[in-house]
Amino acid sequence: MHARVYGAQVRSAVHLVSGARVAVKTIRKSLLAAADVSSLRREVEILHHLAGHPHISQLLGVFEEATQLHLVLELYQDGQV
Template identity: 40%
Template sequence: GRGQFGTTYLCTEITTGIEYACKSISKRKLIAKEDVEDVRREIQIMHHLAGHKNIVTIKGAYEDSLYVHIVMELCSGGELFDRIIQRGHYSERKAAELTRIIVGVVETCHSLGVMHRDLKPENF
């Protein structure tokens, strides 16, 4: 998938065969000092939130001359947004269950001093 600064790819750890998601962020797009700090902060936050069952786990962050690469657990279930479009609607019970999960993630973030600034179905 594509984001504001980079693209996420499917990658495979050679020694284990385990598949991960690798978000590659082009350094050319990190124009302002704030952009660089945002990427550093994202990596720090992901390490800080590691271990929560509903938050993607970071495997590592690596840098080369052109990109910053963030390797994460692969979530192959797709986006909530796509599931909403596909289904057309959710029962009240299922909607409540999804809302409970999302609120739980936000609560965990807030308890650790982290504010999620991009809450939308595409990010769940």
């Protein structure tokens, strides 16, 4: 599964230890304007506040590299977790 959303690529992945399928949203930092960085920080903040909500994908981790930022989320597929 691949999708481009506002300069981000979203794909499914498998956690190597647990085998759980997750969604990974990768954002290239070079494509972000100052307003985008603010919006991205707000998105992470909102996801933290909504942790535990049954209809919102849970943020499992945030990983930052020199050129990219990765948000790891619960994967919802075909209406299922």
